[in-house]
Amino acid sequence: MNTHVARATGTHPSLANTGAAAALYSKVSWRIIPLLIACYMVAYLDRINIGYAQLQMKQMLTFGDAVYGLGAGIFFIGYFLFEVPSNLLLEKIGARKTLLRIMFCWGIVAAGMMFVQTPTQFYVLRFLLGVFEAGFFPGIILYLTYWYPSARRGQVIAVFMAATTVANVIAGPLCGGIMKYMDGAHGLAGWQWLFLVQGLPASLLGIAAYFYLQDKPEDARWLSSSEKKALRTNLEHDDKHVATASHASLGQMFRDRKVYVLALVYFLLLGATYTMVFWVPTLIKSWGVADLMQIGLYSALPSLIGVFGMILIGRHSDRHGERRWHFAASVTIAAIGLGITTLTQGNLGASLAGLSLAVVGIASATPLFFTITTEYLSKAGAAAGIALISSLGNLGAAASPAVTGAITARTGSPVYSMYLVMALYLLSGIILLLAVRSAKARKTVQA
Structure with a gap:
């Protein structure tokens, strides 16, 4: 294997020539990724089960x-306020302690949602859920940069984030089944059982993560000294696919305008995505589906298709060393799928087909x-930068459910909200293409 091929696979030539790179990263992935996926699935369920409970x-x-729209969105206000401090703390104390703190606390609050009786209680607990969960997602993204070079990161992040799509697959039948079949058991409503059953596992997984994970490759007893050295060498010889910032300090990162442009892209992307997450059950109900279990089953089909689509697209992006146009193509596919769903209202099969395309x-x-x-952020700015972009972007998810909820309440139909979502997706793709250059283009300009 030559140097060019080695770079394409994210490995240092000496390791690539032995054919050991794939085996090593497979070993790492099988050790850390399944538990991270399980944690993220539970986290995601605790975020979105409100869409079914409502x-x-x-x-x-x-x-x-x-x-409901305001309560669904207020979660992200707490998330916004505490996300950057949480990621900076992770860099100091490690992922194990951070995951223990985050997951144990949010599990208790998520289960506590079963006691909600008034709008004020609903708002307070949704806010606290955001406070305690803050830092989980950007913390995991930062954690993955400790193990994987850029060229392998697209597929790994896609596999990790498949947890959200798998969670959507099981969320519908699971949430619908709990609310339908446990309603009235021991004097509790179905929605109360929903919060209890899906909240407490987060606390247990937080304890498991503390004892099972290692903060960095150097701490892993299940890796040999040569394997640790190989992982470190690959990270030190990282060959990135987009133009990288040259932040030498946190101050430079906070003054970088492009960081805030990326936050705007995520604001638009997440605002559109969480509108879909929270309103899909209502959307399916508007197609004439009344049974809660059937709503859950129909919502699972697009997510199941999306799992395979996101992994294949992430793998294709890694293989071709291209990120920007893959992102633009993805948000365009989302908009087209939603357009089909909107135009075929009343036709269950066609609407589901459009929704499935959109979810891919x-x-x-x-x-x-x-x-x-x-890939854009420098090592010095990665921890704070990932959290800053994520926290600012989460404001989109805070605003969009309230806005689309008001639109739906005023018009009596979710169709007009879908037009807004389509526009947000397309705009996020256009802005990212304009803001981020590929590494090849940067090298051409410098030459």
């Missing part, structure tokens, strides 16, 4: 669409975005 909550409590694009866009982000 179908019963609004019947039993004094909750309208506007209250939606699921693929976020891992590509964070692969670009980790």
